[in-house]
Amino acid sequence: MSNATLVSTVVNGDAVQFACPTDESLMSALRDRVGLTGVKEGCGTGDCGACSVTLDGQLVCSCLVLGVEAEGKEVETVEGLANGDQLHPLQEKFIEHAALQCGICTPGFLVAAKALLKRNPNPNETEIRYALAGNLCRCTGYDKIVRAVQAAAKDMRNKGRR
C-alpha cells in the first residue's frame, strides 16, 4: 500500500483506526479495512445509494467520500442501527412489510430512512419518496419500502423516539 495515511475515527460508537491510501474511498476503507461489509457497492459513482452512511450525522454516499476525510469524524453504518438485540423500528418494519427482496439495497435504504426520520419524524408519502430517491432498488418497485418507512415513522412517533 503506497501513500497510506492513518485515520482515527469513531464508527458506530467505537473508536477505530485504519490506514488507507489517500485515494481510497470511505466505502472501501469501511468494507476492506474496518470489516463492515454491510456497506454495499452498487455503482461506485454515487448513483445508487447502497453505500449510504452518515458522517457526523450527515447522509453521504461513502463511495464519494475519501477514507481520509473520516479523520476525527463519527461514522454510522447499517451495522450500528440496532441496539444490541433490539432492532431499530425501521429494521423491524422492513422485515414485517417485506420491504426487501434481494436485500442488497436495504442497508442504504435503512441509513437514508433513519436520516430522514431524524429531521422529519412525520413525512408524507411524497417527502419519503423524494428523500429516498437517491437509493436505487430494482426488486420492489419501492411500494413496500415506502409503506415500511411510514409504519416505522408512526411507531417511532408513538414511542417518542428519533
Next chain:
Amino acid sequence: MIRVGDGPESIEVGAESVAELMQALLLRYPDLQEHLDRGVAVSINGQIFRDDWTVAIPNDAEVYLIPRIEGG
C-alpha cells in the same frame, strides 16, 4: 397412435414414451438431431415436459415438439 406436429405439419407415430418417440422421429427425420442438440421440450396433451424422456405418452395424445425455454 399420436400426432406429432410442428406448425402446420402433422404426422402420426407409434411410441409409448418420449424416448421412443424421439427414436422414431430421428429414423424418419435425421435432421431433427440438430434441433434436439439445441434443446427441445415435448408437450403432451398441453403439459410441457422439458427434460424427462421416460415420460409415458398416452394413446391418441396430442404431442408437440417445441423449443426448450429458459427464462430470467
Next chain:
Amino acid sequence: MAHDNRYVEKDYKVVGSRVKRPDGVDKVTGKARYGADASAPGGLVGRVLRSPHPHAQIVKINTAKAEKLKGVKAVITSADLPDLTNGDQGMAHILENCMARGRALYDGHAVAAVAAIDEQTAAKALKLIDVKYKKLPHVTDVDEAMKPDAPVLHAKMFTRGVDPAPTKASNISARTQMGYGDVDAGFAEADVIVERTYKTEQTHQGYIEPHACLASVNPDGTAELWVTTQGHFTFRNVCSTLLGLDIAKLKVTSSEIGGGFGGKTHVWAEPVALALSRKANRPVKLVMSREEVFRASGPTSSTSIDVKMGAKKDGTITAAVAEMRYQGGAFPGTWAMLGCMTAFACYDIKNNKTIGWDVVVNRPKVAAYRAPSAPMAAFAVESTIDLVAKEIGKSPIDVRLKNVAREGTQAPYGPTYGPIGIENTLEAVKAHPHMRAKLKKNQGRGIACGFWFNIGGQTCVDLNIGADGTVNLSVGTVDVGGARSSMAMIAAEELGISYEDVKTNIGDTASLGHNDTTEGSRGTFSSGMATIFAARDAIQVLKQRAAKMWGIPVEDVEWQDGEAVAIGKMHDNLPALSLKEIAAKAGRTGGPIAGHNEVVADGAGMGFASHICDVEVDPETGRSQIVRYTVVQDAGKAIHPDYVEGQFQGAAAQGIGWALNEEYIYGDDGRLQNPGFLDYRIPVCSDMPFIDTKILEVPNPNHPYGIRGVGETSIVPPLGAVGNAIANATGVRMTHAPMSPPRVLAALDAQDAG
C-alpha cells in the same frame, strides 16, 4: 419413491399467510454476505482489461511489463483458457465471451486479466498491458446488421431455418416461423386492417449488486468458487468444462444474491477468476464495476417488429402477423424465437403467423432478462390491439376479452392450453375500481396483457429433522426474493408443524444433487414440489419410527397435524406421538430422520397478467409520470402473498422503467455512451406511485398446491400499457420504446405540425 404431482384442493394452515422471512435479520443488519463480501487467506484482487473497440482484430498482447510489476501475481489472456469445449458451439461462445480470442466483438469485451496483491497494483498492471488492435468495421443496430452490406461478425455463420440454406455468411443466425391457420384468408375476412412497425431499445436487468466472485484453485485440481449467481450448479458445470476441472472437485457456493432477473444465469468473470487463481496459486476475488456490468454482462435484445392485424367490426381478430428482429449481441441466440412463441399467446386468433430473425451485432452477448423477449413482442401486439379497437369503435378491454385465449385454445407455438388465467385477469381488470376512476387533464389510461412460460426442471431437496424436532431444509434453487420463507412454509404445511420450526438453507454444490438454474419462474414451483415430496418421504419415516415406538404395524399409523396417530380400536389407548417426541428418540429407533427428493419438476403452468396504467404527460417537456398502476396476475397459489405481490410490483417497475427511460445508447463509434446509473436511469422512488396488486389463483393442475411461477410475467404488459395510456392522454401513438421525454415531445410536436 414415486409421488403424485396432481393438484389437490385443501385447506392450508401455513401456506398463504404472511410470515417473517428467516433471512430478514441478517439482511437488515448488514450481516448477510453477498458476492463481494467474502475474503480468503492470501486473497488477491482480480481485474479485467476490456476492449475499447466494438470490433477489432487483436494483433498482439504484450503482458511482460505488467508481469514484472511488483505485487502482480498473475496475468492471463485467452492462452490461459485453452479451448476444451470439444465441438460444443454454445460452450465455445461462452468461452470466447469470457475472454476474447483473437478478436474483440464489442466495446467492453475482455481481452486480458490480472491478479495482484491490492486494487491499486491491479489497476496499474492493467495499464501496463499493451494490446495492438486492428480496428474492423462494426454494426450495433439490428436492422443495419441485417443489410447485405453490413460488416459480418462471424465468417462461418449461415442463417438456419431458411430453405435453401444460404451459402453466404451473414449476421442473421436463424429464422423462425410459428403459427397456424391461413392468414391471407383471415385478412380477407377482416373489416379493418392495422399495420405498424415498432422499435424497442436495449435494456439491462440493472441488479444493484455487480457480478462478484471469489475463486480458489489448488494444484491438485480441487477448487472452490463463492459467487453471486442464479444457478451455482450450472456455473459449476460450465466452469468445470471451461477450466478442465472434475465436476465433483469444484465446489460452488451461491452467496446471497443482490438481484439477478436473468442476468446472473450465465458466467462472465467466473472462469477468468478461476484461471487467474490457477495461475497465481492463490485465491482471487473479482468484482465487476458498474461500468463493466453495463458494457460486458448480458443485457436484453433491442428489437424492431412489424405487426399486421385484421379484425371484424364485432371485434373478432381474424388474422395477425408479426415479423420480429431481435439482436442477441455478438453471439447467436434464440431471442426472436421466444418473441414468436409469446407474441400472440394471450389470444385465440384463428389465423396467426410469426416470423423471427435472430441477429448478431457488436454489442455484449444478450442474456435472459425476466420473461426474455416477451415484453418487446407484447409492446407491439398490445399497441396494435388498441389501434384495432379504436378503428372499430370498441373498448380495448372488450376487444381483448372477445379474443382471449382459454382452456382448449391452441397456443401459437402448438400445444392446447390447459386451465389458464388470462380471461380471469381481464375480467378482474374490467371490474376493478381503477377502471372507473376519473382522469385529470393530460392524463390517460391504458391496459395491456402479458404471457410468459414457467419452467420446471431438475430439482433436488434434502430435509433433515433434528433431535429437538426442528427441521433443516436444504434447497438448491437460490433465494432471489424471499424463497426461503416459501419453502419453509411448504415444509411446515406438509409436516404439520409451525413455520418457526423449519430453517431453509441454500445448499452448495457439494451437499446437494444438481439443481437447474433459478430461472423461468421455476424456484417456488420446482423446489416447492420437491419439498412437498421430501416432506412426504420424511413422514413415511416418522410413521415407521412411531410404529416401532408403539410396537404396532406401520399400516396402523397415520400422520395428522404433526403427530403420529395409531388408528383402530385396538390402539386407542396409545396417545399420539408428536414429531418432536419421535425425533427425540430417533437415535434409538434407526438413526437420523430425513426426507429427500430428486425430481424433474415437469408440468409448469403458464403465467398470465393484465395491467392498468394511468399516466400524466407534461405537454411542455414530454415527460410521463405514472399516476396510478394496477397489476392483476394469476399465481396459481400464492404461498407467501407479500412476496408474490413483491414480484408483481418489481416486475411492473422494471417494465415501467423500460417503457419510459431505460436504454443503451451507442455512439457512431460503436461504444456504449451511458454505462452508469446516472445516464442509464432506472426508476427511482419518486418516479413511482404505489403499485396496486390483485393476486388471482387459478390452480396449476400439475402441482400438488397448484403453484404457478410468478416472477417474470408482470414485466411483459407495462410497455404496452404505458404506450396505450400515453396514446389516450395525448392522442399520439408511440411506436419506439422507451417513450422518453425527447421522443414523446418530438411526437407531440409532429402532431401539432401535422
